[in-house]
Amino acid sequence: MSEKQKIGNYRWRIVVLLFFATTINYIDRQVLGILAPELQNLFNWSESDYGFIIMAFQIAYAIGLLTTGSILDRIGTKRGFSIAIILWSLAGMAHAAARSVFTFAVSRFALGIGESANFPAAVKTVAEWFPKKERALATGIFNSGPNVGAILTPLVIPIIALNWGWKWAFISTGLLGFVWLIFWLVTYRRPEENPKLSAAEKAFILQDGEETTGQTISWKQIIGHKQTLGICLARFVTDPVWWFFLYWLPKFLNSNYGIDLTNIGLPLVTIYVISIGGSILGGWISSQLINKGKNPVSARKITILMMAVLVVPIYFVSGISNMWLAVLFISMAAFAHQGYAANIFTLVSDLYPKNAVGSVVGLSGFAGAIGGVLFSAAVGLILEFSGSYHVVFGIASVAYLVCWAVLKIFVPDSELIEIRS
Template identity: 75%
Template sequence: MQVEKQDKIGNYRWRIVVLLFFATTINYIDRQVLGILAPQLQQQFGWSESDYGFIIMAFQIAYAVGLISMGTLLDKIGTRLGFIIAISLWSLAGMAHAAARSVFSFSLARFALGIGESANFPAAVKTVAEWFPKKERALATGIFNSGPNVGAILTPLLIPVIALELGWEWGFIITGALGFIWLLFWIPMYRKPELDKRLSDAERRHILQDDTEPDATKLPWKSIISYKQTWGICLARFLTDPIWWFFLYWLPKFLNSNHNIDLTNIGLPLIIIYMVSIGGSIFGGWMSSFLINRGKNPVAARILTIFLLALLVVPIFFASFTSSLWLAVALISMATFAHQGYAANIFTIVSDIFPKSAVGSVVGLSGFAGAIGGVLFSGAVGVILEITGSYYVIFGIASVAYLLCWLSLQLLVPAHQKIQLPQI
């Protein structure tokens, strides 16, 4: 009977979330192409380690700026037009890498890519809010949010083949073109559910069933930054987001310099690393839920889970010392597994302690803090590699970052205190 009822409602909204999944997958493919090609480009153009660090910083600065501005823009122009502008910008920027020849021109292309790509997650979350009732939004978000891992797996499979057969420029051109192919589906398919004539009346009522509920008052950041919990979460993201950025952009270079891995054989190590990281996201969510079901306070359960995962990152310090490729892959995989499990909990802590009207602001503010941390760390990585010629300092920083993150949460995010913000 339940299946029959669902059939009568209709399922057009799930086609929309499939579009969001592909947009997010393309988003991660486009941002990761440079990391895969970095060893070849560094040799061809004579980049120093600092040069590469500055190129990465350009993307992260733009991404940080975009994270605190795109939400407002999307609210003004709507998700349909917002996505059209954003994916057109980042696709053109991705393709523009093919014409770049200097550090400045690559940095300029990366900056434009960062501005465009920063809109993806705010736009996707807003689209889910428009097209799904509250009881279905978590599932819809989970579907589109699996795109980053899929993108991280597909990129090392696709880019080496394209670059070796056609040249590195085509790696950027072909992946950049994917966004325009996506627009061929988005433009005709997407309208607000109130206006979409392809929806049945039953599905439209189902989607809009929460519209009778009053909207929560939107709170500016200045009304929440006085709370130590906000700073604890921002500090956690500031410490750990740069490590994930490092994994995305510097692992191919590390594998190349330490283990002679190039475009012909880079696929398998990276696929293993990111496949393991998918398991971390599932484990992190399961672990905290297990502790909660055993009677532990939700926030305390998540902070304890983060501590246990932080311990898995500590051995990554030895990844720069081992001569075994697969031992290094195993140590890095443990760290990416832990990061994804941590991420599943840090986002949920926000909704555990802040009212719904403040969740978006706290997530945006903490994401900005993480992006700033990424900017600083990328610059530092380039300088450290030029001075030391080794990754041991960098992996040493990564090995303790998550323990420091746990400490910031332990000190600044009391488990039994839920924040009640004043309405304005």
């Protein structure tokens, strides 16, 4: 019998649940984008109307990230994740009843509040269920969910909308959350309380000897550490690049290569399929470095530097005449972002006690969301005045190197954080 068989693998069932929750999260948020042309014609939205609806989600998402992490640390992962997916599923379904810009914006705001809990809850769950040496790989697996969601949405939603109408696109995707909830409630209990977990696997999960107390941590205790500032700054400069990919790539492909809704699927699917590998490989690389004796924090930063170098060639994209070569460079950057994300999330659980993880992920996610809102506004102004994506891709090409430098300055390799409640 192998060592892995002796230890057991129940913890990987938890990762599968996190993967599906994250996939559903991204499907629900992207439905509106796929249906936007039809809905704009149906409800006679202006571009500013649509922008207002999108802004409602982004603002709510930022607010939610600032607050949901702390709530999760207070009420626990199982209950917190359950409430979040109920809220965002109902909000997604509520889009089907919306008729005005205001009611769509309200639905979108509620969706943003609910969905903001996904990543703090998922990272906190990984911290509870995995030793440090496996956390990046586990995070990489669930963090491939956004890519799968980004692939499935443009393939499935048009079929539903064309056959049953746009309302059912929102209703059917909202129902997915309730299906997931059943499996979550049946499966999830903390390792210390789970009777289905073998003694060997429980000991393996808890080998780092960290505190698992449910005592709460104040914002003052978290913000007072330079590592918190470093992680927040890192997210502030890199999260906007991913938001740019989600919202602007179709427009870029249309303006530079004449790609429209009839043939947008293959380039986008190619980009997101390739990026899935980055999420998993990024986690695997840092785990291998740890297995070879590297300090966990050092291993995460080395991997982030590797990913940052892969993003640099995106600088040349706006000047490339061959669409598929441009798609290749964009795919490399998306691949690298996901490899980076697997490690920046895991870095939080490496540095902070478990009862502070949700709060720190939420706080840093808030910083990233604010960066995304500001960058989206900047992109619009840059394109309006220059008509070129050159500056935008130039900023994106160095963002991850800046992130690595910030982490190098603010996050020492061996200085773990102790916070006493």
